Amino acid sequence: MLGPLDDIVVLDLSRALAGPHAAQMLGDLGAKVIKVEHPEGGDESRHWGPPFVGPDHDISTYFLAANRNKESITVDLKSAEGRRLVERLVRQSDVLVENFRTGVLDRLGFPVERLHELNPRLVILSITGFGHDGPEGGRPGYDQIAQGEAGLMSLTGPSPDEPYRVGASIADLLAGIHGAYGVAAALYERERTGRGRVVRTSLLAAVTGVHSYHGTAWTVGGTVPAAGGNHHATITPYGSFRCADGMLQIAAANEGQWRKVAALLGIDAEQPRYASNRERRAHRDELVEDMERALAAHERGHWLALLADAGVPAGAIRSLDEVYTWDQTRSQGLVVEVEHPVLGRIELPGPPLRFERPASGGPEKAASGGPEKAASGGPEQAERDEPRHTAPPLLGQDGAAVLAWLEERER
CATH class of the missing domain: 3.30.1540.10 (formyl-coa transferase, domain 3)
Incomplete structure (x- = not known):
């Protein structure tokens, strides 16, 4: 990978969607992302479907959506050997991503204090369902539950009497996005302080954080917004x-x-x-x-x-097939090709960000990921060099490579 975070190492202990999406975003920016999975089955999203693809129809397209640009290593966090390996990885990482229920990481022997003893520069991203504290901080949370509890379903649907969930797992995805930008801010702060910090968000916070004018309609205007179908709440037509x-x-x-x-x-x-x-x-x-x-x-x-x-x-x-075959979608890098070890060449939804640098000698810009070059036969122009992406990994496929990398770093 090439990108603004290409000197950053992310230890991804998360599973399902919110945490993996945050780690994937950091991987899209160039970070080395090491995904730690349980030896028996790995991330539960590997088993979520349909659709499943591959010769044995056992590869989840759900898992493929949130785990590009990662390496997979299997570790049993409940074993002494597994905990020792995680300690070694923590010492060599810049960011740790986790979305366990409140208290689980502590019981595994990795409270925040221990993690910062191992690596004072570590930035820790913790994503929970409803927050790590407060009267309901320990509640488990999945996307649709959070959409309902955080009011989003009351704003969605044909009428107030028919609340709908948003079609995408928007609470999970927003939590991942908020978490990734929180990590970027904490890494920037670390450049000044030399120390990492904990970044916390939740599915509840992620949805509440995008209420926008619906929120102020109530907090300032005293009006409770309700679902209005496919028409804007305040602008007509x-x-x-x-x-x-x-x-x-x-x-x-x-x-x-x-x-x-x-x-x-x-x-x-x-x-x-x-x-x-x-x-x-x-x-x-x-x-x-x-x-x-x-x-x-x-x-x-x-x-x-x-x-x-x-x-x-x-x-x-x-429809989604129309979106992914649309020339405009493809022109923006929103579809990427990767080589999967079982599926071969496949297309994945691409990252939503592009980074550009000024081309030398002119105002034109080049996409991040490579040197600027002059186009032949005319004024100097930027030549786009697209970032490289890797396919979501098979369970444990990078164990030997990660261990070799770890030993080299420790030396």
Whole structure:
């Protein structure tokens, strides 16, 4: 791997999704990530499916989603030999990621104080379900439970009477994202202080942390937001609308955009009930009916072309196969190819970040991961050198290599 964290070693003791996602993000940034798994079965997500792939249909696509750019070593943390090996790895690591229930790591012999005795520079990322302390700090937490407890399900669905979970495991993924940026901040601080610290987040914190305007609607406005289907809670028109052959999305976030939409659809933008966002929100059901009546005259492609020409944000609702075959998705590095030891060449969802450096001698920029070069036959331009990625590992496949690396570091 090449990236801004290519001198960082991450010891990943986590499993399932939140912790592995955080460690994967650090691996995407170039860190060496050593994933510690139990010898009997490894990370439980290796057994989550369908779909399963491979000649024996025993490789979980769920596991493949959260463990690229890692090395796997098997360790029994309950054995004296396993604990000694983890101690050695802790001494040589910069970051430790764990998402055990509160107190489990302590019982295994690795409380925070012990970890910092072994390595005072260690940054520890701890992810829990509901926080490491407080009246319910010890509760186990999985994504859907957290989505409900943290209020997200009350905001999602066709109506307040039908709360829905978000389709993706968003509580886990947000906790991983928050955890990774907390680690980056702690590593930056360590450059000044010489000491590591503990970074804590939880599924509860991750979801509550993205309530945004829904949160202030209650904390400041005294209003309890509720599910409103596919329409924005405060901006109108902003949502999904039916046309002749299906649905499209339109987001008119200001008065200028609204007037353009109204002109295209033959609606009087200045009539009192539609003249301001406040009035449009109060008459949203009527406005949706008026818009869909006009949209029914043509197919989605017709309207998307007109809206694009008018500069109004609009779009289709794509299925995942359409997303991953879309030229724009691929142009952004959001699909990567890796060589898997069993599956061969496969494609994985790619990292959401790109890093660029100024090209020498000009304002153009090059993607991180390699030197800048001049393109032949014209002014000097940046030449992109994409980062390399490795496939999620088989259970324990890197044991010998990790031990050899560890012995070399210790020497």
